[in-house]
Amino acid sequence: MTKLIFEKTKENTNGINLIEETINFSFIDKKFLNEDSSSVLPEISELEVMRHYKELSDKNFCIEKGFYPLGSCTMKYNPKVNEVLSVLEDFCELHPHQDDEDSQGSLKLMYNLQEALKVVTGMDAITLQPAAGAHGELCGMMIVKKYFETIGENRKNVIIPDSAHGTNPASAAMCGFNILEIKSNEKGLVDLDALKSVLDNNTAAIMLTNPNTLGLFEEDILEISKLVHETGGLLYYDGANMNAIMGHTNPALMGFDIVHMNLHKTFSTPHGGGGPGAGPVAVVSKLKDYLPVPVIDFDGKKYSRKYDVKHTIGKMKAFYGNFSVLVRAYAYILLMGKELKDVSSYAVLNANYMMNKLKEHYLLPYDRKCMHEFVLSGDWQKEQGVNTLAIAKRLMDGNFHPPTIYFPLIVHEAIMIEPTESETKERLDEFIETMIQIAKEVKENPEEVLKHPLNTPVRKVDETLAARKPDLAYKKGKV
Numbered sequence: 001m002t003k004l005i006f007e008k009t010k011e012n013t014n015g016i017n018l019i020e021e022t023i024n025f026s027f028i029d030k031k032f033l034n035e036d037s038s039s040v041l042p043e044i045s046e047l048e049v050m051r052h053y054k055e056l057s058d059k060n061f062c063i064e065k066g067f068y069p070l071g072s073c074t075m076k077y078n079p080k081v082n083e084v085l086s087v088l089e090d091f092c093e094l095h096p097h098q099d100d101e102d103s104q105g106s107l108k109l110m111y112n113l114q115e116a117l118k119v120v121t122g123m124d125a126i127t128l129q130p131a132a133g134a135h136g137e138l139c140g141m142m143i144v145k146k147y148f149e150t151i152g153e154n155r156k157n158v159i160i161p162d163s164a165h166g167t168n169p170a171s172a173a174m175c176g177f178n179i180l181e182i183k184s185n186e187k188g189l190v191d192l193d194a195l196k197s198v199l200d201n202n203t204a205a206i207m208l209t210n211p212n213t214l215g216l217f218e219e220d221i222l223e224i225s226k227l228v229h230e231t232g233g234l235l236y237y238d239g240a241n242m243n244a245i246m247g248h249t250n251p252a253l254m255g256f257d258i259v260h261m262n263l264h265k266t267f268s269t270p271h272g273g274g275g276p277g278a279g280p281v282a283v284v285s286k287l288k289d290y291l292p293v294p295v296i297d298f299d300g301k302k303y304s305r306k307y308d309v310k311h312t313i314g315k316m317k318a319f320y321g322n323f324s325v326l327v328r329a330y331a332y333i334l335l336m337g338k339e340l341k342d343v344s345s346y347a348v349l350n351a352n353y354m355m356n357k358l359k360e361h362y363l364l365p366y367d368r369k370c371m372h373e374f375v376l377s378g379d380w381q382k383e384q385g386v387n388t389l390a391i392a393k394r395l396m397d398g399n400f401h402p403p404t405i406y407f408p409l410i411v412h413e414a415i416m417i418e419p420t421e422s423e424t425k426e427r428l429d430e431f432i433e434t435m436i437q438i439a440k441e442v443k444e445n446p447e448e449v450l451k452h453p454l455n456t457p458v459r460k461v462d463e464t465l466a467a468r469k470p471d472l473a474y475k476k477g478k479v
């Protein structure tokens, strides 16, 4: 076990010498100074500090270390040039309160990114403000709400399929909507009869992702959008799965009115550790006056932040969102250009390749051509006493990040695999072979499988305890 830095402390060892007499603390109000000298700071040399944190970071799993097929999360390779560009001094040191006049470069970058994302989605207007996908959903639902208020209709219901990401109903509920869940049919798609049975003039919106969370394309999407529009409702597109369709189709062609994108998923910002993301929201023209302010505008000469937007829902985030994520996304789009279409082609090809290699060994509940991801079930293995969680733990010993498990909720023992476009065939094969090997071990010696993981820094954690009673702070003398 790695020791805590507090346990490595050795009295009078210093990484830095703070010579007390040379620092005058008199400018700090006494009430803010800690009189209690019992508070501990680790005493440790600079080199040992470096080693400590390097050792910790080495324990982390990341895309640079190995295959990361976490379904729904699009853990693709994030080109390092994005990182370099996002910390350029001219971007980093620009204060968001600077006048538009002095911020033309950054405003231009945002404007150009907006234009590019409008092409990808087929939409007419956009905001870059929301900080993540779920925040984009909230923004979208606030727009839905304000739209119906403005046109004098009091619509209460938001329809969401049972395969949806949990953030969808949460976002709609936060805006005061009733959630009507509809069941998927035997093909894993929206059941049209179930949809018709809940649609009426109380329908504010339907929230859909296409391809859906099973990785399947909603074949009846045009019929669905026609039905919803006939009742006067709006269609919200959860764009987390955009990596499957770029350049092939878009939410506007499918009939959607509002869409969020997860720039940190599709457009390559490192994510997974809870770092900053971005969830731009694009809308059709009839909703453009509802977008949050400021809107980034261009009059042919100058870029500006526009605040007079007729029905604006207000602000979603301080200033104009997570700017450094926008820089990364713009760099990625410029880097890829028309090849964004190939990104989706390869993401889909890779997923179908893996699905077809694995379906003999694991139950595939919806055996159809998939898009960029697919969902297996661990039911066959569970019968032998090895559940999906144990399969995920076993994979960690193969230097793989486990896939998403137990989501979507409509598949028992779900194993949701998204390879992304950035992996080589050799890497895909390595993962396939390990999965097949695990299926074999489950048949031959299930007890052995349950012993994993053996090589991870922490082996089996009590996940309930960790979630309910997280103990994250060092207390003196107690570890």
Ligand SMILES: *Cc1c(COP(=O)(O)O)cnc(C)c1O
Residues within 6 Å of the ligand: 072, 073, 132, 133, 134, 135, 165, 167, 168, 209, 213, 238, 240, 241, 262, 277, 279
């Ligand atoms: C990731 C995801 C979200 C939420 O996005 P965040 O950026 O994590 O807030 C919503 N829907 C689907 C389908 C997702 O995969």
